[in-house]
Amino acid sequence: MGNLSGKKVLITGAEQGIGKATAKALIEAGCDIYIHYFSGEEGPKELAALATSLGQKAAYGHADLTNEVDAAKCVSLAAEFLGGIDILINNVGGIIARKWMGEIDQAFWKTVIDVNMTTMLNVTQSALPYLKAAKDGASIVNLASLAGRSGGHSGSLVYSTTKGAVLTWTRSLAAELGQYGIRVNAVAPGLILGTRFHNVHTTKESADETISAIPLGRAGTAEDVARTIRFLASEYDGFISGATIDINGGIYRM
Template identity: 80%
Template structure:
């Protein structure tokens, strides 16, 4: 496992939840960091202050990553501030809303695809020239979901479809970018409570029912996922690529 001290990280949706916990873990591991946020900069601002207090570089910027021009501008700003990109964490995404098959219209369909897939495409394509220049190889970590493995709860059909597509995107990208020393992996979290996603879209009754099915007997938290992403980030010079690592307390076993 590589030393993360001085590694240059660009992470999307770092304002709260898994993205915020991951950014904090990477800062504490010695990384310089550029944090994207969409609507609220308070979480990124707090972590930037932490990084500076530790003698590291940190900045943050706003963008609608579904827009190709905004995504490219944000990615270039990250690369210019950091002097390159060694590690890309594609964390942006969301359920958007719960709609059953008969309720899904074309606008909702496209919105969920854009939030979960177009964002990832836009950022990764924009970051590619910088990742290829990473001196010791680079690492891309994509946020998928247990929903992409097993299907989600009712009303998450489009979301689950996009998260399943991210698994294939990760495998294909690993094959395509390996020649440049770029490793590409995904993480697939299960029930991770305390995040905006579940605070908005998951009832306590539903969460309690899910927890009862988890062999470890508890839900996950953002720090659980952050530790896994930090490990994959440290594999910038390693041999893990094209993998999806499940983190769900044992409820889904491959």
């Protein structure tokens, strides 16, 4: 595993849940970091204070990453603050709402695609020159989902479709960017409780039913995912690329 001390990280959507836990893990590993947020600065402020207490650089900023100009500005501010970008964590995403096939309208369809895919395009495209310039190779980690593997629960049709697209995006981008020493991988979390996603969109009854089928007998935590992302990030000069690591307690096995 590579040494992350001094590596320059841009992470999106790190105000809570998996993003916040991942940012914390990377800070504790020695990274300097720029934290993007959309819906609250309390978490980023806490993370920046942690980094400062450890003698590392940290800053945070708000942006609507579905907007190409806003996303480019966010990436530019991050690269300017950090002096480049070695590691990009594309964490932004969400289900928005549970809607069944007959309820999906064009506006909802576009919103979910924008939140889960357009954000990834905008940020990755803007960050590409900095990732290419990373002297020891660079690492991109994309957040997919078990829903992208299995199709998800009822009402998650559009979300599951976009997360399946993230899996293909990761494989295709790995093939395209390998020549520049940029590795691209994804993680596909299953039921991760304690996140805004499940707090809002998953009932206790649904969570309990899912847990009863998980071989390890528990739901996952944001820290479970963060450890895996930290590993993939640290392999910035390694040989893992185009892979997706499933983090689901064994409920879905490929």
